[in-house]
Amino acid sequence: MKKWYTLLVLVVVFACKNDKKEEKIMKPTSSIKKKEVVYQVFTRLFGNTNTTNKPWGTIEENGVGKFSDFSEKALNQIKDLGVTHIWYTGVPHHDVIRDYTAIGISNDDPDIVKGRAGSPYAVKDYYNVNPDLADDPKNRLKEFQDLIKRSHKVGLKVIIDIVPNHVARNYEGKTTPKGKEPFGASDDTSVEYHRDNNFYYIPNAAFQVPQWQDGYLPLGGEKIDLADGKYTEVPARWTGNGSRLAQPDRNDWYETVKVNYGVRPDGTYDFEVLPENFDTKDYKAHFEFWKDKDVPDSWIKFKDIALYWLEKGVDGFRFDMAEMVPVEFWSYMNSSIKMKNSTAFLLAEVYNPDLYRAYIHKGKMDYLYDKVELYDSLKHIMEGHGWTDHIETVEHGMKDIEHHMLRFLENHDEQRIASPEFAGDPKIAKPAMVVSATLSTAPTMIYFGQEVGEPAAEHAGFGSPSRTSIFDYIGVPTFQRWVNNKNFDGGQSTEEEKNLRDFYKRLLSFTIQSDALMGEYQEIHYYNKDNTPGYDHRLFTFCRWSSDEKLIIVTNFDKEKSYDFTLKVPEFMIEKWALAPGAYPMEDQLYHTIEPNLLVEENKTGAFSIQIKPLESFIFRLK
Known part of the structure; x- marks a missing residue:
């Protein structure tokens, strides 16, 4: 959930010029035998064949993809691209502007929802899945479990999101298992902070909807009952990005509330910290350290959520904005996950290079986004500004953690390569993709549509051109041509799109077979x-x-x-x-x-x- 328009990233540049070239040889640090490739797919968009693309369109107007669109044929086509893991983005039940009251789901208020289809990072119920994605919304959880089984059948491992820093402002957790409580259920709302409160409060203040700016109105100004500029929340709670205002700004993460991990408002900790040199210990030692400790309630809730999804067959998680959550929590959380499934794939969104080693070694993350270092460098080169010399600067500076830095050129937060706002031509990414996929032992990730040159040109509503919208019901035209009315064969793709996909298939298929790329x-x-x-x-x-x-x-x-x-x-x-x-x-x-x-x-x-x-x-x- 990198909010590209508000996030400030600390960039650390490593010096690398070293005349003794022999000393630059990098050796592998992983026991994994072959490269891994993650295919990120925005689940609601994958199988949508509707081409209307009306700004702020409804699900009836613009369509939506379903779990069932991932047929065995579709999944085999993804696997044959050279993919080992599939990240189904937007699966947990998040806010949506659609009436599901007939099956016991409350309506969501447009004044605290981004877009009509809702942000996948404003989760409303962690123990269930987005009803939009099911053919039968009452049966949505089973339909997702069936998708997990189909994915496993063709040889793909499954990753889903966990968003630890925040939940939807109207979090309910209606399907929370018996014996467990939803977030906030037992909070003392009379105080700003208590260690075992799940949220931070602003006593004696009521939440106010942001003041909209630049002509923006929820749903594009459409009038429905709940779109009235009001949302009742007394007392108001801190917003997901840390805003302590009862009326957050339009550019704050106003659709979410921040989760309390036992960090006091002054920034000090209300929990034990890891002993010195514990970054050298394995996940079993971390698990032993925490198992008899009294930890904040939010830690337990998120651990239980992760273990629940492991039981359902999920093979790993992508952790949203992990750097906004204390590293000690990750030690607790990830060691618990690894004790349940030692091969679980744990990927975290961390943008501050000063924190990389702590979140890998202390937090027991398998992989972090290599955004600030390699991605930003390659983007600069692709845009025609930089020299390739900086590639080696980056690689040398991270040689001790190179295996843990997942490489990518697109994801849901970044501009599409083919968009005019980036490179304007998907072919410009070809040398960068070769470097990204072969430079290190780390996994490679591609975003659905990247392989056919999707430019994300649509004015979707809340989402804007250059990034495929994660907030709106929308189609993905270039990708829809490959989907070809759910034949998943590229039957409507142009020759240029077919050639580009062939390049990605050749490259990625080679990487997952090569011994040298793990050397x-x-x-x-x-x-x-x-x-x-x-x-x-x-x-x-x-x-x-x-x-x-x-x-x-x-x-x-x-x-x-x-x-x-x-x-x-x-x-x-x-x-x-x-x-x-x-x-x-x-x-x-x-x-x-x-x-x-x-x-x-x-x-x-x-x-x-x-x-x-x-x-x-x-x-x-x-x-």
């Missing part, structure tokens, strides 16, 4: 920049290898220029690979169209001639 890394970019005529800062080259596989990866970020040069492989790499003088055939693993020979000289340097077109990449494997 060692060494850039040879700087060596060639200093020693190779015709080499340029728009190129980037590096080596990946294991005992069984040796790769040389060459990328061209230039949109217009081809390069013709003799790539040099320095002596320290030839020695590392133990290559005797001679000719070593290589084959490109993406398209298998060229097979140059790496010529190793008596002086232990190697070289081969290469011609590389604009936005082209090669993954050469020594035969």
